[in-house]
Structures are given as C-alpha cells and as structure tokens.
Amino acid sequence: MKLFQIDNDSLSPISSNPFKLEKEIQTLIETNVNQLFELELVKSELIVQNFRLDSLCFDNDTNSFVIIEYKKGTSYSVIDQGYTYLSLLLNNKSDFILEYNETLGKNIKRDEVDWSQSRIIFISPKFSDYQKNSINFKNIPFELWEVMRYKNNILGLNKITTESDVDINSTITNEGGNSMVNQVSKEIIVYDENYHLTKSKNRPDWVVELYRELKERILNIGDGIELKIGKQTIGFKQNRIFTDVIIYNKGLGVMINMKKGQLKDDLNLTEDLSEKGHWGNGDYRIWLHSDEHLDYTLNLIKQSFQNQLT
The missing domain is CATH 3.90.1150 (Aspartate Aminotransferase, domain 1)
Incomplete structure (x- = not known):
C-alpha cells in the first residue's frame, strides 16, 4: 500500500520503514492489542507441550481465546500451523484456562469460554498469493493481516478479505481427509x-x-x-x-x-x-x-x- 503526504495539491510519497525483526512487530502489537483488535493480552511466548504461541489473547466480546502469530517470511503454511494451534487449544483447554486465571488474576470457568469462536490471527509484512488463497473459504477460523511501518511513525494494517462461498470441509474426502481439520471444524464455527x-x-x-x-x-x-x-x-x-x-x-x-x-x-x-x-x-x-x-x-x-x- 502506497501512502502520500498532501501539501496543497502536491503529493509526496511516504517512505516505508520496514521491520527488521519479527519481535519488533510482536512487541508493537502486544502493547496495542486492545486498540487494534479489541483483545486482552493474556500471555506472551506461551509454551504448551512442544509449541510456542507468540501471543495468547482473550476476546471479551465473544468469551473466546485468540492466538496471534507474527511472521516475517512467506514460506510457511498458515493452514497447517493454524489448524495445529487450534487443535492444541481444543485438546488442552484446562491449560489455557489455568494460564488465563493465573496471569490475569481472574476465575473464569471452562464452560464460560465459548470454544466455538476460537481463532488464529497471522500478522506479517507480506503474505504470498498461495497463503492468501489457502484461506479463501467461507468458514476458515483464521485472519491474515499485513502490517507496514512507514516514516514519521505511521503504521498501516490491512486485513486480507475472503469472498468465497466454499466450505473448507467440502474439500476433504472421507478416505483421505485431514483428521485435524475435521476435529477442529466440528467444534469451531465461523459465524456469518x-x-x-x-x-x-x-x-x-x-x-x-x-x-x-x-x-x-x-x-x-x-x-x-x-x-x-x-x-x-x-x-x-x-x-x-x-x-x-x-x-x-x-x-x-x-x-x-x-x-x-x-x-x-x-x-x-x-x-x-x-x-x-x-x-x-x-x-x-x-x-x-x-x-x-x-x-x-x-x-x-x-x-x-x-x-x-x-
């Protein structure tokens, strides 16, 4: 996305100031996660089993957990990682409840969480066409957001939108279906x-x-x-x-x-x-x-x- 400074009727391009490290993106988003996404930060760098989750957040509007992952490259699969992390969340609900209560000093109960509205947010300076197309389903529980930093302390966020009417479950055959996708899809619902x-x-x-x-x-x-x-x-x-x-x-x-x-x-x-x-x-x-x-x-x-x- 190109940005310009308006001076009378003249336009001057605003130069980009790219993030050098993934951690820079993470620190900025976590500090402002409520303003940007209306989420409450629960834990940064949470370890569950052998996986490290960048940011565990909670959506108080939907009473559900949201995992945010930050990326600099474009070689990974958002589908594989997204469904792996959602499966991890659904199979370890007690661990996430315990982390929420201990970190925030609250006492939420397992049945007070709407697990069906859990989701993953990926944030990166750029996603490949392959990554964008991989989430082009009507009921995918992932969001892709491109982030760009510019000169003069300007930040841009752009959500990658999907317009498909295709159900992701329709792409999985009974014989060779992905059991992880099936398991997650049975419990998580993307409402429209x-x-x-x-x-x-x-x-x-x-x-x-x-x-x-x-x-x-x-x-x-x-x-x-x-x-x-x-x-x-x-x-x-x-x-x-x-x-x-x-x-x-x-x-x-x-x-x-x-x-x-x-x-x-x-x-x-x-x-x-x-x-x-x-x-x-x-x-x-x-x-x-x-x-x-x-x-x-x-x-x-x-x-x-x-x-x-x-």
Missing part, C-alpha cells in the same frame, strides 16, 4: 450473516429486509465501519463496537453501546439493561418491530458512533 438470517426456519421476510435496511444505513454513518459477527450478535465497529443487532422472528433487538446516563433518548424508547444480563455491548436496547422508528434508532446509533470516536 447468513447464519443469523437463516438459523430460524420461520424467519419472516420482513425481518430480513428490515435488517438489511438497518445495516445499509449503519454502514453509511462513517468510513471504515466493519462487521464483527458472533454467535448471538452482529456487531458494527470502527474503533470499537458501537452497536449490536440481534435478529429475532419478531424483529430486531438493537443494542446501543453507551453507559447508563450517556444516551439522549427523547422518546424514551430504549430499555435500561445496566443491571440485567444480555447479549451485546452497552446498557441500552431498542426494539424494531417495523421500520416505524428506524430513523430514530439511527439517531441513537449515531450517538454511540460519535462516542466511540473519542
């Missing part, structure tokens, strides 16, 4: 929009259309808004998640990610969930049973969007 839209066989068409209209309008609120799709929620984030949508047959539950007392709700249409257990982020929920209050809901969401910018 289609899962939420179709998990109920009786989902009314008007609910699907209402969600799509809401989604389009949320994405137009600002630049760089991304979806973070979990087991129960579809989150919308820029710096962090500012709203979550939960799809029901009766309509949409929209979570506004603001603390109690922060939201200006002139029509008093939101529920206070500050003292109730709930899915999604924030203390407020508004129901959409039609498009009647769609504009008003967007105004509430915009408040949360502006709040996460600060």
Whole structure:
C-alpha cells in the first residue's frame, strides 16, 4: 500500500520503514492489542507441550481465546500451523484456562469460554498469493493481516478479505481427509450473516429486509465501519463496537453501546439493561418491530458512533 503526504495539491510519497525483526512487530502489537483488535493480552511466548504461541489473547466480546502469530517470511503454511494451534487449544483447554486465571488474576470457568469462536490471527509484512488463497473459504477460523511501518511513525494494517462461498470441509474426502481439520471444524464455527438470517426456519421476510435496511444505513454513518459477527450478535465497529443487532422472528433487538446516563433518548424508547444480563455491548436496547422508528434508532446509533470516536 502506497501512502502520500498532501501539501496543497502536491503529493509526496511516504517512505516505508520496514521491520527488521519479527519481535519488533510482536512487541508493537502486544502493547496495542486492545486498540487494534479489541483483545486482552493474556500471555506472551506461551509454551504448551512442544509449541510456542507468540501471543495468547482473550476476546471479551465473544468469551473466546485468540492466538496471534507474527511472521516475517512467506514460506510457511498458515493452514497447517493454524489448524495445529487450534487443535492444541481444543485438546488442552484446562491449560489455557489455568494460564488465563493465573496471569490475569481472574476465575473464569471452562464452560464460560465459548470454544466455538476460537481463532488464529497471522500478522506479517507480506503474505504470498498461495497463503492468501489457502484461506479463501467461507468458514476458515483464521485472519491474515499485513502490517507496514512507514516514516514519521505511521503504521498501516490491512486485513486480507475472503469472498468465497466454499466450505473448507467440502474439500476433504472421507478416505483421505485431514483428521485435524475435521476435529477442529466440528467444534469451531465461523459465524456469518447468513447464519443469523437463516438459523430460524420461520424467519419472516420482513425481518430480513428490515435488517438489511438497518445495516445499509449503519454502514453509511462513517468510513471504515466493519462487521464483527458472533454467535448471538452482529456487531458494527470502527474503533470499537458501537452497536449490536440481534435478529429475532419478531424483529430486531438493537443494542446501543453507551453507559447508563450517556444516551439522549427523547422518546424514551430504549430499555435500561445496566443491571440485567444480555447479549451485546452497552446498557441500552431498542426494539424494531417495523421500520416505524428506524430513523430514530439511527439517531441513537449515531450517538454511540460519535462516542466511540473519542
């Protein structure tokens, strides 16, 4: 990716300042892992059996473990390493729970972790076309991020996106199938929009259309808004998640990610969930049973969007 400095109407290229060592990337990412990926660092250089995991993190939104691996070269297989590490995680759950509790001084229980949403993040200055193509499946539990450092202390991060509708399990035959991939795929699920839209066989068409209209309008609120799709929620984030949508047959539950007392709700249409257990982020929920209050809901969401910018 090329970057330029704008001076009036003239452009001056910003030179790259490549990382010399893999450890430089690791130190920078671990120091800022919450800001970059909304993750909590658990342990750096964790040894499990004969494997060294670069960064063990925890996603508090999904209650799941995330392993981050840093690379400088392009000769390794992300598929082989990714599935090996996920298999290691699933077969040694108690070890990861113990590390989490001892390092962070917490007391999470095994059944409080959503193992189905575990994933691997690979970070490298460059991935080969072969590596990029190897994760081009709709349900691969890996993410590839290219990182580039520039002059003037500028850092660039670019996520390699996939658009395939192919299920990775369809590429494995029963006779010669990869047992490790099969084992991991049975327990880990990569959730997408289609899962939420179709998990109920009786989902009314008007609910699907209402969600799509809401989604389009949320994405137009600002630049760089991304979806973070979990087991129960579809989150919308820029710096962090500012709203979550939960799809029901009766309509949409929209979570506004603001603390109690922060939201200006002139029509008093939101529920206070500050003292109730709930899915999604924030203390407020508004129901959409039609498009009647769609504009008003967007105004509430915009408040949360502006709040996460600060």
